[in-house]
Amino acid sequence: MKVYSAEQLHTFCQKIFLKMGCALSDAIQASDILISADLRGIDSHGIARLMGYVRLWEQERINAIPKIKIIHETPSTATIDADKALGLIAAPFAMKLAIEKAKISGTGWVCVKNSNHFGIAGYHAMMALEQDMIGIAMTNASALVAPTFGLEKMLGTNPIAVAIPAKNQPPFVADFATTTAANGKLEIAQRKNESIPEGWAQDKNGHTTTNAHILKENGALLPLGSDREHGGHKGYALGSIVDIFSGVLSGASFGPWAPPFPAYIPLPTNMPGEGLGHFFGAMRIDAFQSAEHFKQNMDVWIERFRNTKPINNHQTVLIPGDPERIIELERKLNGIPVDDEVVKSIKLLTEKFNVEL
Amino acid sequence: MKVYSAEQLHTFCQKIFLKMGCALSDAIQASDILISADLRGIDSHGIARLMGYVRLWEQERINAIPKIKIIHETPSTATIDADKALGLIAAPFAMKLAIEKAKISGTGWVCVKNSNHFGIAGYHAMMALEQDMIGIAMTNASALVAPTFGLEKMLGTNPIAVAIPAKNQPPFVADFATTTAANGKLEIAQRKNESIPEGWAQDKNGHTTTNAHILKENGALLPLGSDREHGGHKGYALGSIVDIFSGVLSGASFGPWAPPFPAYIPLPTNMPGEGLGHFFGAMRIDAFQSAEHFKQNMDVWIERFRNTKPINNHQTVLIPGDPERIIELERKLNGIPVDDEVVKSIKLLTEKFNVEL
Numbered sequence: 001m002k003v004y005s006a007e008q009l010h011t012f013c014q015k016i017f018l019k020m021g022c023a024l025s026d027a028i029q030a031s032d033i034l035i036s037a038d039l040r041g042i043d044s045h046g047i048a049r050l051m052g053y054v055r056l057w058e059q060e061r062i063n064a065i066p067k068i069k070i071i072h073e074t075p076s077t078a079t080i081d082a083d084k085a086l087g088l089i090a091a092p093f094a095m096k097l098a099i100e101k102a103k104i105s106g107t108g109w110v111c112v113k114n115s116n117h118f119g120i121a122g123y124h125a126m127m128a129l130e131q132d133m134i135g136i137a138m139t140n141a142s143a144l145v146a147p148t149f150g151l152e153k154m155l156g157t158n159p160i161a162v163a164i165p166a167k168n169q170p171p172f173v174a175d176f177a178t179t180t181a182a183n184g185k186l187e188i189a190q191r192k193n194e195s196i197p198e199g200w201a202q203d204k205n206g207h208t209t210t211n212a213h214i215l216k217e218n219g220a221l222l223p224l225g226s227d228r229e230h231g232g233h234k235g236y237a238l239g240s241i242v243d244i245f246s247g248v249l250s251g252a253s254f255g256p257w258a259p260p261f262p263a264y265i266p267l268p269t270n271m272p273g274e275g276l277g278h279f280f281g282a283m284r285i286d287a288f289q290s291a292e293h294f295k296q297n298m299d300v301w302i303e304r305f306r307n308t309k310p311i312n313n314h315q316t317v318l319i320p321g322d323p324e325r326i327i328e329l330e331r332k333l334n335g336i337p338v339d340d341e342v343v344k345s346i347k348l349l350t351e352k353f354n355v356e357l
Numbered sequence: 358m359k360v361y362s363a364e365q366l367h368t369f370c371q372k373i374f375l376k377m378g379c380a381l382s383d384a385i386q387a388s389d390i391l392i393s394a395d396l397r398g399i400d401s402h403g404i405a406r407l408m409g410y411v412r413l414w415e416q417e418r419i420n421a422i423p424k425i426k427i428i429h430e431t432p433s434t435a436t437i438d439a440d441k442a443l444g445l446i447a448a449p450f451a452m453k454l455a456i457e458k459a460k461i462s463g464t465g466w467v468c469v470k471n472s473n474h475f476g477i478a479g480y481h482a483m484m485a486l487e488q489d490m491i492g493i494a495m496t497n498a499s500a501l502v503a504p505t506f507g508l509e510k511m512l513g514t515n516p517i518a519v520a521i522p523a524k525n526q527p528p529f530v531a532d533f534a535t536t537t538a539a540n541g542k543l544e545i546a547q548r549k550n551e552s553i554p555e556g557w558a559q560d561k562n563g564h565t566t567t568n569a570h571i572l573k574e575n576g577a578l579l580p581l582g583s584d585r586e587h588g589g590h591k592g593y594a595l596g597s598i599v600d601i602f603s604g605v606l607s608g609a610s611f612g613p614w615a616p617p618f619p620a621y622i623p624l625p626t627n628m629p630g631e632g633l634g635h636f637f638g639a640m641r642i643d644a645f646q647s648a649e650h651f652k653q654n655m656d657v658w659i660e661r662f663r664n665t666k667p668i669n670n671h672q673t674v675l676i677p678g679d680p681e682r683i684i685e686l687e688r689k690l691n692g693i694p695v696d697d698e699v700v701k702s703i704k705l706l707t708e709k710f711n712v713e714l
Contacts, residue, residue: 072644072645072646073463074462074463074464074641074644075432075433075461075462075463076432076433076462076463076464076644077463077464077640077641077644077645079645079646104432105431105432105433105462105463106430106431106432106433106434106462106466107431107433107434107464107466109463109464109640109644111645134602134606146665147662147665147674148674148675149665149667149668149669149672149673149674149675150665150666150667150668150674151665151666151667151668152665152666154661154662154665162594162598164598164601172597172601174591174594174595174597174598176588176590176591176594177591178591179588180582180587180588181587181588197586197587199587200587205668206668206669224581224582224588224591224592225537225581225582225587225588225592226587229554230537230538230554230556230557230582230583230587231533231536231537231538231581231582233533233675233677234531234533234534234535234581235581235582236677237519237531237533237677238531238595240529240531240662240677241519241521241531243658244521244529244655244658245491248651248654248655248658249491249642249645249646249651250645250646251646251650254654254658255658255661255662256661272654272657273654283434283466284431284434285606287429287431287433287434287466288429288434288436288468288606288607289429289436289606289607289608293608294605294606297605297611297629297630298601298605300629301600301601301605301611301612304511304612304613305504305511305597305612308503308504308506308507308508308509308511309507309508309509310506310507310508311506311507311508311562311563312506312563315506316506317504317505317506317507318505318506318590320590320593320594320597
């Protein structure tokens with residue numbers, strides 16, 4: 001493990017994106033999103049993914065100089081063709097458009113097709129906060145999840161993020177995969193050679209398993225709620241809604257045909273749409289009521305929930321966004337620890353592009 | 358148990374709502390929603406609740422002749438003061454307004470304060486379908502759910518419904534409480550004197566329990582995902598989003614201050630807003646792409662998911678909305694079975710209002 005400052009990693013990412021041919025503003029934007037993941041402790045979605053984007057670019061599945069186009073719009077909506085852009089570029093483009101629509105119409109809703117992995121959903125949702133808006137972001141992803149009663153992988157981990165501003169309290173920021181556990185948690189267990197809890201995944205026969213390597217053995221992740229008895233069908237419905245809003249509505253590919261992130265996995269045949277899809281929303285608070293009054297009440301909400309009588313006095317009730325904010329403060333001070341595997345991939349990138357970290 | 362036709366129950370509900378002083382059109386609308394729950398197999402939200410509405414009306418917590426007002430609006434949004442209307446009246450009013458906004462602006466988003474229990478969320482979301490729109494409905498509810506790490510009941514079972522049209526396939530209709538199990542499931546176990554699975558509820562010390570009566574013993578329901586290890590914090594976030602969109606955004610009460618449905622439970626003190634809150638959305642499909650093309654792709658989506666290789670050949674993968682649709686077909690033919698307890702409450706109502714079933 002090595003520790004780098006956010007600035008070091010940001011500069012390095014920028015150099016790589018520039019070598020791919022990205023415009024400087026795009027390289028900065030994309031690096032911002034990746035390093036934001038590392039700062040917020042979502043290590044699976046930060047610099048660890050940089051090599052993955054490079055490999056997709058090498059396969060021409062990412063276009064470093066895309067012509068992103070609005071192909072359909074109304075006063076409160078738009079659909080965007082991302083022209084195979086980095087999702088890290090298409091997503092903020094779409095979110096900014098949603099915010100502009102909201103300024104005029106009260107809310108803005110933008111879906112995106114022909115895109116790629118967009119980093120952490122929370123980054124995009126949080127763009128709405130400084131405008132006194134609620135931000136929403138979701139994306140489909142390559143299939144790793146079996147629907148309730150099913151054996152096949154049909155859905156991605158399809159995250160949802162919702163960011164809601166408060167007044168004196170930090171904002172409410174929920175950002176979660178619609179599965180019991182994100183794939184990154186299985187990867188951590190694999191590296192540590194540990195087993196996983198029952199309810200996270202099933203084996204090739206549909207039985208619950210504690211084997212962290214089960215996805216490589218024809219297993220599947222389980223939707224939030226795990227099995228039918230514990231509400232897994234609700235997680236399946238939720239992941240499906242994300243797939244339909246992001247994929248079907250935009251004209252992207254969807255379900256088991258969503259394009260995979262690892263470049264060595266061939267694209268599915270007979271894809272029903274183009275690339276990955278995302279869905280973004282921005283709702284102006286003052287399209288519903290006084291923003292000031294709402295934010296005061298959000299403070300009331302947050303303070304009351306934070307002061308819920310806890311089960312154990314050493315673990316108080318958290319507000320969505322608390323853990324990430326605490327890690328971010330710490331990592332801005334002390335730097336970002338980078339895993340040996342990821343350090344290796346960084347070294348490969350320095351050699352491939354003849355740049356330094 | 359007795360069996361009645363939907364028409365019989367519908368007529369009876371109408372009579373009761375008329376006796377409460379509702380306008381005829383309101384009585385029909387409210388009855389429609391209640392009987393729709395019974396037809397769809399959501400027995401806890403149908404005629405079984407009629408007595409509950411009457412008791413709230415007796416306490417003057419429901420206003421049978423409300424002046425429902427739009428108190429704030431933009432081209433794509435509105436906030437409604439329901440004037441203590443039956444939620445069964447306020448909700449379709451708000452959903453119709455969302456649909457009208459969507460016709461003009463692409464999408465419509467309406468939140469409601471000062472309301473009451475609105476029946477099944479799915480009914481309202483499904484109103485969008487015949488307009489080739491996606492419908493969304495959610496509501497907060499009186500607190501039964503403990504947040505992750507918490508001992509107190511802070512959130513309602515806060516349901517979300519999303520209805521999405523298809524072409525030749527029936528629509529996708531998800532309608533679910535953001536808890537591991539709805540309270541109705543605990544009530545069924547209570548009546549049968551059965552235990553409940555671990556992960557549905559916790560006892561007064563925050564330990565998992567199989568006691569179906571635990572809510573009466575200072576226990577709490579658990580959010581979708583159950584404990585922290587199985588993603589319960591995601592269900593907590595989801596229920597919170599519903600509470601904030603429905604309650605805080607509209608100016609309704611929220612969190613542990615949401616007004617309780619049982620009329621014998623006093624209102625919380627220091628309520629931060631008025632009544633219960635709801636949130637509705639309508640998105641015109643052709644605000645994003647051709648509605649025809651979208652619905653064709655929804656057929657592709659639905660057929661592919663329905664044909665997922667199943668774990669057991671006798672239980673295929675279902676599409677959200679399938680189980681309710683199947684029960685509805687059957688109950689339209691064979692009538693609605695009504696529990697003895699509910700038959701008793703109907704008898705009480707016939708006596709109270711001097712009407713016949």
